[in-house]
Amino acid sequence: MSVIRPTTVEVETSLRLVAPDATALPVRASLRYDPADPYAVHVLFHAESAGGEAVSWSFARELLVTGLDEPAGIGDVRVWPWATPRGDFVALALSSPDGNALFEVPRSVLVRFLRRTYVVVARGREAEHLDVDTAVNRLLAGR
Structure with missing residues (x-):
């Protein structure tokens, strides 16, 4: 019998980068x-310029939930609720x-994304999906 691995959840979206003068760029x-x-x-974060490299940030799923x-x-990473005249947002400071x-x-x-992640790995059940041996082997191999 083969083991069925849960699938990755990925959502494409548009964020707004808030500039110091309070203007926002998509x-x-x-x-x-x-x-x-x-x-x-x-x-x-996808680079818009030709040849630009994407930038990736990783942090705890629980941080998003609380935020x-x-x-x-x-x-390095802070999250908080942010209500604006345009609607409800979450601030993500990096x-x-x-x-x-x-x-x-x-x-x-974020709510839809997090709900989809909980279908794959239920909240509080993360340890059941953690493969410690593989993680240690990757660290030792320098990957």
Whole structure:
């Protein structure tokens, strides 16, 4: 009998990069959840310029869940609810040595994405999907 592996969840969306002067620029992005990495979500920011490379950020799925309703995170990734005249959003603040960025994400997009991830790996059941041996082997192999 073969084992059926859960599928990856991926959602293409448009975020808004909030500039220091409060103007916002659209940014194409993908939200990704891989059951092989059950505690994490990944956001891939697509480069619009020719030859530009996409930038990927990974952080805890639970951080997004908490950030839907209250401020969450410290350090490099912070998430909080953000109501605007245009509707309900979630603020996603990313910090690195290269700079900081603040994104506005439609709350409804995150809610649908997270619901789909819970179909693949239920909340609180992540440890059942974690393959520690494979993770250790990847670390030792330098991948």
